[in-house]
Amino acid sequence: MTLSHPKRPALLRLDDRNPLVPYLYLLPHAVLFLIFIVFPIGFGIFVSLHRWNLLSDQQVFVGLDHYRSLFTPGSPEARFFWKTLLNTILFVVITVPLLIACAIGLALLLHKPIWGRGFFRTVFFLPTILAVSIMGLLWKWMFENGSGLINVILDQLPLLDTVPFLTTVGWAWVPIIVGTLWWTVGFNMVLYSAALAAVPQAYYDAAQLDGAGRWAQFRHVTWPMLTPVTIFTAVTSTIASFQLFGQSHVITAGGPLRSTQSVMMYITEEAFTNFQFSSAAAMSMVFGLALLLISVFQFRLLLRDTGRGAD
């Protein structure tokens, strides 16, 4: 076995039996992972524990002060952080089901061999490639209080009144949610279209023989067969929705009364407008932790569902 290199110890062997081999395969990823994931998190924790100034040599250690003020009722940090976090959660809770339902709906409609199917698929997918600033400006114009297209139409219709979307708490979410839906639903739709094409026709034939109607066919054949894609779209849409920034920034600038400001917008404001990097870092850590918990919960929920589907 060791005939060719009798003196070479195990760690210096130049073949696959070297015990270092598995680690060497992991090394390229580990280097990137350490530099771009582990180090920034560690550095973020360091920043959040200091009164950190980008250009100063000495950083004052303040311990958990910035975390404490996030949990001190009445401090502006606590007020706006939790308010914007709740805003963001509201956005997620509304948009994620819509993004999934509309995507399935569109995919089902375009699954049938109707006339112009390719054209419509392209049309629904097209907004996905737009930059958020363009999409935002477009929907801001559409929903503008006085001169927006929606209000001009509402004004012309009998019995309907114009709605000051951009300055009314509550209504201000409408342009953001409609815009987001229009902007991103095409991507999920393509995923569902591909998944639908993979459902064997035999299942439907069998279901029909058993007397299943259209709803029963969807409930017992289509929906379970789409579960893997649903898990994927639910997780990716949730994460993307939690990162809400550009839509609110462009359409409502977070207003009125900070009611559409997302937590990412507030953290950015704290860091780059107020130049409170440490406080912003502490908020990022708390937000990251919250996101982690939500993701774990979501994964468990959905994995349990697939487990059931496999029974």
Next chain:
Amino acid sequence: MVQGITRNARLALLMVVGLVCGTVAFSQVQIDYWHGFTGPDLPVMEGLVAEFNETHPDIEVTPQAIPWGNLFQQIEPSVAAGRAPDVVAVNEDVITGFIMRGALAQITPEELSSHEIDAERFYESLWNIGTVDGAVYGVPIHSVMLVMYYNKSLFEEAGLDPENPPQDREAFLAAARALTVDSAGRHPGDEGFDHDDLAQWAVGVPTPWMGGTIAYSVAAQNGVTFVGPASEDYAVNFNSEGGKEAVQFLVDLVDEHQVSPANATEQSEIDAFRQGKAAMNFNGVWMLTQYQNQDGLDFGVAPLPNLGTGDYKVWGGASYLVMPMQRRGDPEEREAALTFISWMTQAEQNLKWTAGGSLPTQPAVADHPDYQEHPMTAVRDALPDTYILAGFPFVAQLRAAWDAGFEAALLGDKSVDQALDDAAAEASARIEDGLQSLPPRD
């Protein structure tokens, strides 16, 4: 073979010598210049930089236009990384913060005099904002102000003198009533006047940021200084009687006087003014070109009326050319940067810059014969009365709180009292944070 190598080596040597000689002969100092003039003033700025490069063959300025918000985010990281540009344009609300956090280099008195950058040339209120404790960090390049645009045709129809727009509260309210008409032709105060069905109105009071800027001006006219001096830790005072009176007056324009539509936004008011629905529009001097390009809009520009109860004041802003700290200071580049800053801020260049919508930074330009044809000469006399929120490192926090307070009062979310007291408490807490996080100054 050996000969071949020698010949190649000789050739290479020649090329290197040639390159070195060439660089020495045409040695040009390269400097980077970042600015945020991305609107209609962009071509004017690029034209000025091109002119500088043509007239200064030994310096090559590479300009880069970055939207203000992004630009400000990049300054400190670029300084920390040792890759800061040589010259940057920054605004009045952030310059003091950058100075106090150590991001900007001081321009020494020797450098000021050797490059002919004289404080006396500029409006004093503008110049002072570029300094901290007498040390100079920035030179004014750009000046803006809140003004009143008004529709001359609508003024005439309402029987008002289109050459004599209102300039105090009483005249303004009288004109505003005459200019506000519902779809049945009734004016505010008339029997059956329908505020929800306006065919034409005087002026909209929008929500932040523009609404906050208008309210800021009226509060300043009521004598509000917003914060106390540094010695009093910048104690917030905008929730004083004067501040509340100003906000109440603007809220009343909508609810009480009914000369403003409810739920105005800055954009809806711009659109309404362009369509001839709003007779007046309070906005910055930078809107001039947009309104000039509107077909069939016969409008005038006047100072924002004195809607307050005290001396005339109005919101103003300014931009400054500054030099970020360099990790390895290159004296040649610093010289070139100073030459550029000096040239750009001279009267001749400032006069050209006003074509992009800026106001003069210095009396010599305001009084220049060529400037007298400019539509903005109407507001020139108000220039010394601009009340610029600057000179301390938390303008952003203070303005955010003020704007939020005004918005809460205007939208009826809180009473004026409550809204401004809450906003002042918020601003005080933020200023306390800001004071704590400032590095000690030596």
